[in-house]
Amino acid sequence: MFVTREGNEREEGVKLAAAEPKQRTVRDWESFRESWDGVHNFLLAGECLPFAYEMPPVERIVDVLRRDEEAHIVSGARGDRLDQTDVAAWFRSLPIEEAVRAPFALAHYKLAKHFGTGGLLEGFGELVLEPWQQALRAAGFAWTRCYPIVFISGPNRATNYHLDYSHVLAWQVYGTKRFVGLKDPDRWSPLATRIHSRGVQRPEQLAEEDELAYDMPPGTALWNAFLTPHWVEATDRIAVSVNLSHGGLRYQGKLCRHEEEVEDWQRQHPHEPKLLF
Ligand SMILES: [Fe+2]
Numbered sequence: 001m002f003v004t005r006e007g008n009e010r011e012e013g014v015k016l017a018a019a020e021p022k023q024r025t026v027r028d029w030e031s032f033r034e035s036w037d038g039v040h041n042f043l044l045a046g047e048c049l050p051f052a053y054e055m056p057p058v059e060r061i062v063d064v065l066r067r068d069e070e071a072h073i074v075s076g077a078r079g080d081r082l083d084q085t086d087v088a089a090w091f092r093s094l095p096i097e098e099a100v101r102a103p104f105a106l107a108h109y110k111l112a113k114h115f116g117t118g119g120l121l122e123g124f125g126e127l128v129l130e131p132w133q134q135a136l137r138a139a140g141f142a143w144t145r146c147y148p149i150v151f152i153s154g155p156n157r158a159t160n161y162h163l164d165y166s167h168v169l170a171w172q173v174y175g176t177k178r179f180v181g182l183k184d185p186d187r188w189s190p191l192a193t194r195i196h197s198r199g200v201q202r203p204e205q206l207a208e209e210d211e212l213a214y215d216m217p218p219g220t221a222l223w224n225a226f227l228t229p230h231w232v233e234a235t236d237r238i239a240v241s242v243n244l245s246h247g248g249l250r251y252q253g254k255l256c257r258h259e260e261e262v263e264d265w266q267r268q269h270p271h272e273p274k275l276l277f
Helices: 005-019 029-035 058-067 088-093 124-138 191-195 257-268
Strands: 042-044 072-074 105-108 145-153 167-174 177-182 211-216 221-224 231-234 239-247
Touching: 058 088, 058 105, 058 145, 072 088, 124 145, 124 239, 177 221, 191 257
Parallel strands: none
Antiparallel strands: 042 221, 072 105, 105 145, 145 239, 167 221, 167 239, 177 211, 177 231
């Protein structure tokens, strides 16, 4: 068949357009099984969001967690690097109405103590963690760790460009955040970067057209693919998300490619510090 050069170019254009990753929502477990171990983030809905929970008022969340010694509270101001200055003492001294408008970023990784009767997150285990884990298990998955983290960001706070050694279900509960990943993560963070990702910096050449971003109003849940670069921007109001962090996640005994590579590398470099936990 005779194909004109123009025809070829048109076909190429169609192929390129088809390859360009787009925002997606995964609504059933069959689609989840096809997508979980890829390199692109997607939203979760329908049967893939099998829990509901009414969070306490945002002032109460901030007030209880800021008094918890295990909370990490930093300035979170944006510069060349994220400002990790510990501002806990100052932040705890503010009246709560001021605290929720203050420049801060709070993270809490050991929340189970707040799940009991009368606790800040009473019933969270039965109403969120258990249904999620049951559904994930029923879909054929197993894991070595799965636990919640609360992230709170004051107005206009952002996280740095970074990669996580985990799959994260990021569930937005208050305020709106913009979760920015990349269309071609492996181009910007090849294996060598993924192995040594601590302190990684945003590549200067990275442009807006390289981003694959999701606006996350309250109720949105996003699956953040293992070891893919991302950052999160908050709007001019306080924002709270609950992240379920997963490690050692396997379907039919198999890890995702990025985690398997790290495991292989770790086996070949037994004296290097442990990357996976
Ligand atoms: Fe992250």
